[in-house]
Amino acid sequence: MESPFLIVSLIFLCFFSSALSSSVVTHLPGFQGPLPFYLETGYVEVDEEHGGEFFYYFIESENKPAEDPLLLWLTGGPRCSAFSGLVLEIGPLKFVAAEYNGSLPSLIYHPYSWTKVANVIFLDSPLGSGFSYSRKYEGYDANDTIWSEQTYKFLIQWLVEHPQFISNPLYIAGDSYAGKIVPMVAKRILDGIDEGKEPLLNLQGYLIGNPVTGGKVDKNSQIPYAHNMGIISDNLFEMIQKSCSGQDYRTPTNSQCQMYLNSFTNLFLSEINEAHILEAYCPESRLNHLHSLASRTSSKRILKENQNILHPPPFPDLSCRCYAQTLAYYWVNNNFVRKALNVRKGTIKEWIRCNRHFPYAKENKSNIKCHLSLLQRGYRALVYSGDHDLVIPFLGTKQWIKSLNSSIMEDWRSWHVGGQVAGYTMTYSNNLTFATVKGAGHTAPEYKPQECLAMLSRWISGAAL
Structure with a gap:
């Protein structure tokens, strides 16, 4: 008898022409020894007309990859690279916090990675993000709808090449501006299921952190939040x-x-540091750090190895949390790193963490209708916020959740990790769970990784926070 996975993949292939190329990565420059997890990188064509391809990092669950959920992770911006999610937020790698001296920044294993309990695809999207590229400039003209449609196309084609994950519980996830796009992608999947295109796609829900809705509530909540916090x-x-x-x-x-x-x-x-109002305000130094190294004998070697950096970013003080963002430029743009990640030569001259150089129209004023469509059909949702985030204050997030007019199943209460209060949560009759992460900013896993992993583990298993 033929495997149901084989049957499903053959059905998919009848409707979708997959243009995927992938490679398994076992070692990375700056990380000692072989990677203690399965990492795959690759490309999927999402815009045939303009030759647009999404780049992705896929990391298998370190628990039970055949059974654990599949998370598709989108990073905000728009056009911030998913590498930020991988190495700064929820992935199994992080940079060693050491002053840059011209050598390749070092990476270490991150023990609170979400890959402890889930398979995660980190997707550079829309086109122009990270290593995702278009052969024609017109392909970089994006908006909310294009981003969500191309992400949907990516997911279907990726599953064609990875049929072993078709039956895994599927969740769409992301934070910041991607919080606006995640429900749109989930809604597009739901529409595809209704159309009979993917009858066995196992969508279970979505999760969004410090999320943008697109409505005025995001910006307007800054004023009362700043007042409440004594600013x-x-x-x-x-x-x-x-x-x-x-x-x-x-x-x-x-x-x-x-x-x-x-x-x-x-x-x-x-x-004020809007990302976290209690942390130091860290304006970028005006000093180009590579220029400060010019007198050193190794400077020529440094410049040669980092020749993909056309505009070296300034460095903040080492004590600033955002220092790791700058280290990412010097790691990702290194030629040895690009080779290890199997990045196609000539596609991206310079990796930029958040690319603002291409046009993007925020044409969808609000995603509330997408939330309603999904929740009314019984899909699960987790919405979480760092409670010291002034970029997208949790007050505004609570406000739009309240506008959904769902009954409260469990009222405001604390949730705990290691015997300590990790935040506060409430659940609703429409399968939505809201949680604050105490002491976290924008975005929550950057500040409270252990607590956020516990939150995900409990929610995704159906347990109470």
Whole structure:
């Protein structure tokens, strides 16, 4: 009798022409010894007209890959590389926090990786993110719909080449701006299931962290959050409330409202670390760090090895959390690293962590309808927020969740890790769970990796947080 996996893959092949190339990576420069997990990198064509291909990193679950869920991870921005998710947030690698001296930055194993309990695809998307590329410039013209459609196409074609994962529980996941796109991708999968194209695709739900919705609630919640946290005075808060009443703070319609919002931005946000209000404000140094190495005998070797860096990023102080983001440039753009990752020569001149050089239209004003469509059909959702995030404050996230008008099944309570409060959570009758991560910022796993892994493990297994 033929395997059901074989039958499903043959059905898929009848409808989709897969253009996937992949390689298994066993060693990485800067990491001592063989990788203690299965890593695959590759490309999938998602735009035949313009020759657009998504680059991905796939890491098998370190537990039971044949049974554990499959997570498709999208990174925000838009156009921030999924490598950020892999090495700065939820993946099994992280950089050694050491001052850059011209040699290749070192990597170590991250014990709180989400790959402990799930198979994870880290996807460079949309085109122009990380190592994803288009042969024609027109392919870089993206928006919310294009991103979600091409991600859907990627997933289907990836599963054609990996039929052993078709029956695994499938979750779409991401954070920040990708929190807007994740429900759109899940909704597109649901539409495909309804159309009978993927009857056996095992979509179970989605999860989003510190998420953008696209609505005015994201920006507008910054003012009350800043007031509640003692960042702005009662007087300024009251003046903003009075002069901007009923307005979208992104587009104020009177000069008085604009004046008070400018005060908020210029006097307060300019000196606060929005990603985490309790951590140091770390403006980038104006000194080009490679130039500071010019007098050293190794500088020519350094420049040669990092010849893919066309615009070296400035370094913040070593004490700043974002120092690792800069180390990523010097690691990913190294020629030996590119060869190890099997990056195609000539496709991307310089890897940029968050690429702002290509056009992107945020045309979908809100994704609330996608949430409703999925939740009404019984799909599960986990929404989590770092409670010290001023970029997308949890107050706004709570507000749009409340607008879904679902009954509360379990009211606000604490959840714990290691005997300590890890945050607060509440669950709803529509299968949605909301959780704050105590002491975390934007994005939560960067600050509280152990707690976030525990949160994922419990939720994905169906247990209470």
